[in-house]
Amino acid sequence: MTTGGIGESPLRPDGGLKVRGQYAYSSDLWLENMLWGATLRSPHPSARILSVDTSAALAMPGVHTVLTYKDVPGENVYGLKLQDTPVLAEEVVRYQGEPVALVAAEHPETARRAVKAIKVEYEVFEPVLDPELVAHSPDAPQVHPGGNLVRHQRILKGDPDATADVVVSGVYEIGMQDQAFLGPESGLAVPDGDGGGVHLYLATQWLHVDQRQTAKALGLPVEKVKLTMSGVGGAFGGREDLSIQVHACMLALRTGRPVKMSYNRQESFFGHVHRHPAKMYYEHGATAEGDLVYVRARLYFDGGAYASKTPVVVGNGTTLGVGPYNVPNARIEAWGVYTNNPPCGAMRGLGAVQPTYAYESQMDKLAAALGMDPADLRIRNAMSEGSTTVTGQVVDFPAPVAELIQRVKDMPLPEPSGSDILQLPGGAANTTHGEGVVRGVGYGVTIKNISYAEGLDDYSTARVRLEVVDGEPVATVHTAAAEVGQGLITVQQQIARTELGVQQVVLHPCDTDIGDAGSSSASRQTYITGGAVRNACRAVRAKLQELAGSEDVPDIAAVLGDEVIEETREYHHRKTYPLDPETGQGNAHVQYGFSAHRAVVDVDTELGLVKVVQLDCAQDVGKAINPDAVVGQIHGGSAQGLGLAVMEEIQVAEGRIRNPSFTDYLIPTILDMPPMTVDVVERPDPHAPYGVRGVGEPPTISATPAIANAIRAATGLELPRVPIRPEYIIDLTDGGS
Amino acid sequence: MDFLNPGSVTEALELKASVPDAVPIAGGTDVMVELNFDHRRPPALLNLNRIAELHTYSTVDGRVRIGACVPYSRIVTELGSVLPGLAMASRTVGSPQIRNRGSVGGNLGAASPAGDSHPALLATDAVVEIASTRGVRMVPAKDFYVGVKRNVLEPDELITAVHVPPATGPQQFSKVGTRNAMVIAVCAFAIALHPEQQRVGTGIGSAAPTPLRAHEAEEFLAAELPWGSPDGLLDSLNRRFGELVAKAASPIDDVRGTASYRRHALAVMARRTLSWTWSEYRRTAQCA
Amino acid sequence: MRVNVTVNGVERQADDVWPGESLLYVLRERLGLPGAKNACEQGECGSCTVYLDDVPVCSCLVAAGQAEGREVRTVEGLADGEQLHPVQQAFVDRGAVQCGFCTPGLIVAAHDLIERTAEPTDAEIREALAGNLCRCTGYEKILDAVRQAAAKKAGVA
Structure with a gap:
């Protein structure tokens, strides 16, 4: 009997190395003879480059090369969706932190000194900053030739101008969140000598998209650019766009030496995209009994200087814009625009975090207007299997939204906080001994699309090899799917064990020698790469059965002997379709995930400090391949949602990041996280391998509005912006004293 | 960059006299950040870790003399009953790792208005011991801070210790941050009752270019507090005290908070900490 | 130098x-x-x-x-050759490791805690680990792991 198959929770295969400190992350890579790369970045959000003088830097002892856009061997442009991002800035810089020049030197300090020695003259422009203004001002200064609009999408359902008994409206804003993965952007590029190619070891979410973009920028055929995954210190969307990839390869190819690049924390804040800040106008109409009649919304997403995933944010933001509710009439409209703010792109919950915060705020407002319990209002309007979304897509898989809400509602509530300051807002900083503290309870529910959407075929590939080693059958699984911490490697082993009945499953290093796996994004890998591993295993299994001459193969080693079976298969999810450009109708999504949170908070109403006392979650995961890992995803996702609710924001003023450090970009510590009860619900999706449903993103999304609603319940305040800062909670109209 | 590694205070002072731009480094919690992020490239680092004398505390003339490099973690665990205000402030510094390295001497050297120990030092009438090859001088904390991240030190001087009078009455420290650990103060407040002098000391952090005392608030309490009486304080007195503390501050808007929030929070912390200390004072006075 | x-x-x-x-x-x-x-x-x-x-x-x-x-x-x-230290083993057993980048620092901090404190309360665990950020786990399973390691050291598990 094999153990550690589907539905069990075997331990991570990389756990031992990780707890010993021996797991090789991309920043740990080291080669004799390697150089250190460093990046000169623009200090201005918008400027023309008048001149670049690298001579002083080049003259420094220990400096091997200094490169500018003139040295980009191939096309100096890349991008995940639109080709709009230069590898190194040419004539203009469009955001503070845009890469302008590169250095390779013997020691990182030498590289830093050389970067400082590069002289760049800029003609500084007034930056374009206001996304709402930009969306409606075709005459505004253009960040890119061709205009500032990246994508506009409208969704019309039923009678968009419907009227209702009870109407609530609000304007909601969400600040710029950062993925804040702990492992900095880093990698090691090794020239392959005579071949003219390069081998890049790195941390990324998607090897093949990096390979394609890097090869194009290097002017090399893709087969000359090999990528191998190193240990990834978290990702959360922040490793979808290129960072060090082309730069490290350029430096390595130019110097003929291995080149390591590793950002420090400050550079990391400039070296990857962030979550789109948004301003959202919502109006909900309902009958007096509490049935939703219509939702009308306008959403403005600030994409910053380059498009990155802005088109997807607009797509998700509109198609998911009314939440997991039955809404007969809707007009949802979103704009994603260019500005000279920091570029924004993928982050866990892409395009759903923003509208969920808004519509869940609205649901509480509506419940108050109706005199209803907020959970009951949500349950009354919850979508279910057979519901039709605002894009006209029929939900043809379980959608137990009402059940999830009921489950969190039924969980026991915590006791009132005692007098221990560690349990109170402010904690050890001793700001209250109970004075001013009020408790509140709030709910948040979300819907998130799983996998890529709107007609994309984001397939995955797996190769599975079965052979006998030392008398035992051993399966080797090879994919290019990125293990970013979520536990995909464990899932791949589990699937192979269950499908093949083989205990020993080895994972081949993750690289570009195998076909594309797509990105570790959009909660899709267990579904899509899991599907590919299943398919490859089943093909191997069929060969094995052929060899055995029977369906049943009790002794694999005996049947296999010296034979090696190796099969490569892809998995393609069912087809989706683009949205109609006028009406936004269409079957855009593969699958939806759902989660519900209930938050309990204590608020110090005189100081505006918040302690989240409890944060409970119920989520439908279809089928939990690894139940413990599923719970871990929900815990971690909830923590990121908590961060956005009360502390996490990249503060941008005049296009400049004011807090690019862990001193002032605060993420939750263990003292900020409350106990969490997690209820994992399994309602299998008949269209998905094993019935799985993507897990990673929904809990990040629903946690934020649950906490915001709990703070509102405690304070009675509208609180239209997250993160909720202390000064939003207290009344400063008297000037502060 | 040179690395100077003295083994005694005398040797350190000689090195500082000969290389005045050398930056003293003890716990490294400020200096190393500046080095790691290329904000500072001094000609030399002057390591204080090897000087045993700087890592001990003792009682001198009735005051606790805390060597400049005694880490916060030891103040928390070993001096909590003698110097409760400073110990409470020390407990809010950074993280366990930071408290294992960081020291009051470092806080004073950096002289950041956000340094957690300053309000407690001000409220308790601490005195800074400053040495050079020219001799030793004692500077009260209230005269020590002269500007944003500036103090009275001459280029050839080092902070060798801080002298803190043992508490004679209840003390409190309160700090607003937007996270429950590892957070720089949005603003902070310390209070120390000195019943034998029928006086109250205060200290404000992160709400002005320098840490400072709320003089008017102190004078108000000196005049109004019913010392020796078993009565509680009138709400109006608490509030007036809060207002005067807020008035003493001159905060700015920055990434951590707004000026008006800081004023408001100081008022709240001031009246709360006053009520806590006064309750404790009444309790202990009645027990006595 | x-x-x-x-x-x-x-x-x-x-x-x-x-x-x-x-x-x-x-x-x-x-x-x-x-x-x-x-x-x-x-x-x-x-x-x-x-x-x-x-x-x-x-x-x-x-x-x-x-x-x-x-x-x-x-x-x-910290490990004794092939044998993981109980703190390390507990992090593996309890799913306290995801991306693992914070893990080495947390292991040292947790090791120090259970060396100093026989049976730490949850509050003590939280205060001892407050200087270690983790972006993946939400800390729940880290708490589980430290509880397990402490119990093992105390001989009650």
């Missing part, structure tokens, strides 16, 4: 050290011990936590020269 330091019980030497380098850099780039991690380099994440003379510190904030002649113990020095 040259730095002599005992790391995990072995006397080591690093040459050509720039005086502005941190102990973290020396461990990672000069002594081949990348276990301590470089996540923030300003003492705000705890990923680089090591013991310096038996006291847990952020190695990014120790100047290389300050470690001269002293004892450093890193995450690489």
Whole structure:
């Protein structure tokens, strides 16, 4: 009997190395003879480059090369969706932190000194900053030739101008969140000598998209650019766009030496995209009994200087814009625009975090207007299997939204906080001994699309090899799917064990020698790469059965002997379709995930400090391949949602990041996280391998509005912006004293 | 960059006299950040870790003399009953790792208005011991801070210790941050009752270019507090005290908070900490 | 300059050290011990936590020269050969590891806690680990792991 198959929770295969400190992350890579790369970045959000003088830097002892856009061997442009991002800035810089020049030197300090020695003259422009203004001002200064609009999408359902008994409206804003993965952007590029190619070891979410973009920028055929995954210190969307990839390869190819690049924390804040800040106008109409009649919304997403995933944010933001509710009439409209703010792109919950915060705020407002319990209002309007979304897509898989809400509602509530300051807002900083503290309870529910959407075929590939080693059958699984911490490697082993009945499953290093796996994004890998591993295993299994001459193969080693079976298969999810450009109708999504949170908070109403006392979650995961890992995803996702609710924001003023450090970009510590009860619900999706449903993103999304609603319940305040800062909670109209 | 590694205070002072731009480094919690992020490239680092004398505390003339490099973690665990205000402030510094390295001497050297120990030092009438090859001088904390991240030190001087009078009455420290650990103060407040002098000391952090005392608030309490009486304080007195503390501050808007929030929070912390200390004072006075 | 330091019980030497380098850099780039991690380099994440003379510190904030002649113990020095330390084993067993970048620092901090405190309460665990950021787990399983390790040490599990 094999153990550690589907539905069990075997331990991570990389756990031992990780707890010993021996797991090789991309920043740990080291080669004799390697150089250190460093990046000169623009200090201005918008400027023309008048001149670049690298001579002083080049003259420094220990400096091997200094490169500018003139040295980009191939096309100096890349991008995940639109080709709009230069590898190194040419004539203009469009955001503070845009890469302008590169250095390779013997020691990182030498590289830093050389970067400082590069002289760049800029003609500084007034930056374009206001996304709402930009969306409606075709005459505004253009960040890119061709205009500032990246994508506009409208969704019309039923009678968009419907009227209702009870109407609530609000304007909601969400600040710029950062993925804040702990492992900095880093990698090691090794020239392959005579071949003219390069081998890049790195941390990324998607090897093949990096390979394609890097090869194009290097002017090399893709087969000359090999990528191998190193240990990834978290990702959360922040490793979808290129960072060090082309730069490290350029430096390595130019110097003929291995080149390591590793950002420090400050550079990391400039070296990857962030979550789109948004301003959202919502109006909900309902009958007096509490049935939703219509939702009308306008959403403005600030994409910053380059498009990155802005088109997807607009797509998700509109198609998911009314939440997991039955809404007969809707007009949802979103704009994603260019500005000279920091570029924004993928982050866990892409395009759903923003509208969920808004519509869940609205649901509480509506419940108050109706005199209803907020959970009951949500349950009354919850979508279910057979519901039709605002894009006209029929939900043809379980959608137990009402059940999830009921489950969190039924969980026991915590006791009132005692007098221990560690349990109170402010904690050890001793700001209250109970004075001013009020408790509140709030709910948040979300819907998130799983996998890529709107007609994309984001397939995955797996190769599975079965052979006998030392008398035992051993399966080797090879994919290019990125293990970013979520536990995909464990899932791949589990699937192979269950499908093949083989205990020993080895994972081949993750690289570009195998076909594309797509990105570790959009909660899709267990579904899509899991599907590919299943398919490859089943093909191997069929060969094995052929060899055995029977369906049943009790002794694999005996049947296999010296034979090696190796099969490569892809998995393609069912087809989706683009949205109609006028009406936004269409079957855009593969699958939806759902989660519900209930938050309990204590608020110090005189100081505006918040302690989240409890944060409970119920989520439908279809089928939990690894139940413990599923719970871990929900815990971690909830923590990121908590961060956005009360502390996490990249503060941008005049296009400049004011807090690019862990001193002032605060993420939750263990003292900020409350106990969490997690209820994992399994309602299998008949269209998905094993019935799985993507897990990673929904809990990040629903946690934020649950906490915001709990703070509102405690304070009675509208609180239209997250993160909720202390000064939003207290009344400063008297000037502060 | 040179690395100077003295083994005694005398040797350190000689090195500082000969290389005045050398930056003293003890716990490294400020200096190393500046080095790691290329904000500072001094000609030399002057390591204080090897000087045993700087890592001990003792009682001198009735005051606790805390060597400049005694880490916060030891103040928390070993001096909590003698110097409760400073110990409470020390407990809010950074993280366990930071408290294992960081020291009051470092806080004073950096002289950041956000340094957690300053309000407690001000409220308790601490005195800074400053040495050079020219001799030793004692500077009260209230005269020590002269500007944003500036103090009275001459280029050839080092902070060798801080002298803190043992508490004679209840003390409190309160700090607003937007996270429950590892957070720089949005603003902070310390209070120390000195019943034998029928006086109250205060200290404000992160709400002005320098840490400072709320003089008017102190004078108000000196005049109004019913010392020796078993009565509680009138709400109006608490509030007036809060207002005067807020008035003493001159905060700015920055990434951590707004000026008006800081004023408001100081008022709240001031009246709360006053009520806590006064309750404790009444309790202990009645027990006595 | 040259730095002599005992790391995990072995006397080591690093040459050509720039005086502005941190102990973290020396461990990672000069002594081949990348276990301590470089996540923030300003003492705000705890990923680089090591013991310096038996006291847990952020190695990014120790100047290389300050470690001269002293004892450093890193995450690489906690296991007994093939046998993981109970804290390490508990992190694996309880799913307290996801991406793992924070793990080495947390292991050292948790190791220090259970060495000092026999049966820590949840509040004590939280306070002891408050200097270590984790972005993946939400800390729940880290608490589980420390509880397990502490119970094992106390002989009750």
